[in-house]
Amino acid sequence: MDENFESLKVMVIDDSKTIRRTAETLLKKVGCTVVTATDGFDALAKIADTHPDIIFVDIMMPRLDGYQTCALIKNNSAFKSTPVIMLSSKDGLFDKAKGRIVGSDEYLTKPFSKDELLGAIKAHIKKD
Template structure:
């Protein structure tokens, strides 16, 4: 049996959890990641994400900062406090690209902070970068 396509890297089939209360942002991130070959699970808020995280076992999480009830900082901190997911990279999304958002995200345990609206290449580059260390 010959291989007609190159072998896929482990990160190609990695599950990514996208948490965003904006349907537009959520579907944009989901489309970009699915087209790149990732499995994607979406959540509309932090509570839904926390309910889904054990089932999907994400290799990486993309989380909006500004969400009602449980914001991205608290969601990230709760994920990072979990023994099962403390090493899972979390990419925060912010409509405001300020130093304060990045610093607060880092304090919550985020690996990086990306600007919204999401640029396809910026998202994919950040995902590849943070998954590379996760699978080595």
């Protein structure tokens, strides 16, 4: 099993500092470059600058929530193929369905484990 996440650029968008820190620590340990953002507006500016390979976005955020953020990313031709993974503390079918509608690629329930986080990356990043 090749656990090579070197040179992968991962963005984590969450208004919780704890979640951002946890994800960042896990991802940096396996070699990812991590960009964090506190909300959708913050993220959209950073996405244009950093072009992440995969984006994790919390659903419940102030100003611009995860669904709106995901929809904006997927509506942008430059980023529509970027995998977006929704993060939510609710494990509801409605939330999952709504995530699919706005174009999210997967849905993780918080608190997520290291394996879930890395599994999501593995599932969506195609190595050449």
